[in-house]
Amino acid sequence: MLSLAVKPDTVYPLYGVRYLCHRAITRVANSKFLIGLFGDSSFIVPFLRGLGYDLSSPVVQTGSNFGDHLRHDTPYLVSVGPGTVCASELSIVNADYSSTSFRVSRASIGARSFLGNTIVYPSQSKVGDNCLLATKVMVPVDGEVREGVGLLGSPSFEIPRTVDRDNRFNDLTSGNELRRRLAAKNRHNALTIGFFLLARWFYTFVAVVTGLCAASLYPSLGVSALALAMVLLLLFSVVHGVLVERASTGFRPLPPKYCSIYDIDFWRTERFFKLESGVGTVFNGTPFKSAIWRLQGVRLGKRLFDDGCQMAEKNLVTIGDDVTLNAGGWIQCHSQEDYVFKCDQITIGAGCTLGVGSFVLYGTTMGDGAVLAPDSFLMKGEEIPPHARWGGNPARELRTDHGIHNRDVAHFGAKWHQ
Known part of the structure; x- marks a missing residue:
């Protein structure tokens, strides 16, 4: 009903009734819980179609058509071609803003394509099929x-x-073998969703009981009862999050992998991703963050400063002493390309710095004292020498003395291509 008030490719003034309708659509249609619940499984396709996505018929079901972190301005102006797979952290931009007005437009993602992590996909895209x-x-x-x-x-x-x-796994992506493995993946993903809901229910149950106990003790203890309940709930959040995450892997570390998305090893990793703990964000910028990372399996040195970096497979990450991890950084030990999943170790030496919004992919090594500039992307398999400064997307060495000055990103992209 709200979408009827906002027509595509029509300019509307900011802060009016139509703007309020547009913002309401954005808020209502971006449920982190539901997208996280159905993402990385076959169930995300009917959910997004019911939400308003235009998914070309017949949909080519892969079991991993969309990841568990997805955002859009409006689902009614998103089109995705058949056979396309989108990884997590995809942000589809349908809205354009100026200081006085806005408009929404259709964003179309081509067929038989693959979109990696952390992509902002605009409605003006010049990307077609099979990309x-x-x-x-x-x-x-x-x-x-x-x-x-x-x-x-x-x-x-x-x-x-x-x-x-x-291409070594192409025989698993068609015919009877695909149908058999996709059915098995669906059963595994359904069980993972059950574990996810059970973990959330138990946490909610304990939180409600804690709140009721605090309310019953309030007449005698006053504000102290509320403070005690908050401290206990915070401690429970840490223990619960760490135990659920560890239990998702059978209390065993995740090994490096190179496999098809129709292999049970990948399905187990998907279960780990869905049951990951997010409690560490409460401790960003504090000394307690190091203790949380160690509980989750990170091999970590002394005096870490972490202002909000994120990691996935923690046991594959090794961090030295006196490291600085800035806000918005990503240390990601895996990648998926079409129907192939890969993960490997990442080593960050002593005294290293990861800039704001930087991204480190699997199989990389940063030597002692190395710096990765803000918003940079360190490609898989790269090795940064000790005390070097790298930047750009993809990242390359930044020289400032008697050589290249800190050029723009375009230069480093062109250099990488050559």
């Missing part, structure tokens, strides 16, 4: 429509759409 959009890529909005290529970097440049090594 690979690498992690943290800047989606082109001018020039000719790109088709049948891969895109990497900011600004983006073309890379091969696929590599021969990733």
Whole structure:
């Protein structure tokens, strides 16, 4: 009903009734809980279609069509072609704003494509069918429509759409073998969703009981009862989150992997992703964050300052002494490209700094004292020498003495391509 008030490609003034309708749509249609519940499973497809997505019929069901972190301005102006797979942290931008007005437009994602992590996909995209959009890529909005290529970097440049090594699992993506494995994946994902709901229910139950106990003790203890309840609930949140996350892997560390998304090893990793603990964000910028990381399996040195960095497979991360992790950083030990999943270790040496919004991919090593500049993307397999400063997307060395000065991102993207 709200969407009837906001027509596509029509300019409306800010802060009016139509703007309020648009903002209400954005708030209501971006349920983190429901997208997190159904993401990384076949159940996300009917959910998004019911929400308003235009998913071309018939939908090519992969079991991992969309990740568990997805955002849009309005679901009624999103089109996704058949056979496309979108990883987590995809943000679809339908709205354009000025200081006085706004408008919404359709964002169309082509068929048979793959979108990596942390991508902002605008409605003005010039990306067509059968494209690979690498992690943290800047989606082109001018020039000719790109088709049948891969895109990497900011600004983006073309890379091969696929590599021969990733074709070794193609026999699992069609025919009877696909139907058999997809059915098994659906059963595994359904059980994972059950565990997710059970963990949330138990946490809510304990929180409600704690609140009721605090209310019953308030007449005799006063505010002290509320303070005690908050402290106990915080401690329970830490213990509950760590135990659920560890239990999702059978209290065993996650090993490096190279497998198909139709392999049970990948399904177990999906279960870990869905049951990950998010309690560490409460302790960002405090000395307690180090203790939380150690409980979750990170091999960690002394005097860490973490202002809000995120990690997935914690036991695959090694961090030295006196490291600084700035807000919005990502240390990601895995990637998925089409139907192939890969994960490996990451080593960050003593005295290193990760800038705000930087992204470190799997199989990388940062030498002691190395610095990764803000908003940079360190590609898989890279090794930063000790005391070097790297930056850009993809990241390359930044030289300031008798050499290259800190050039813009375009230079480093072009250099990487050459």
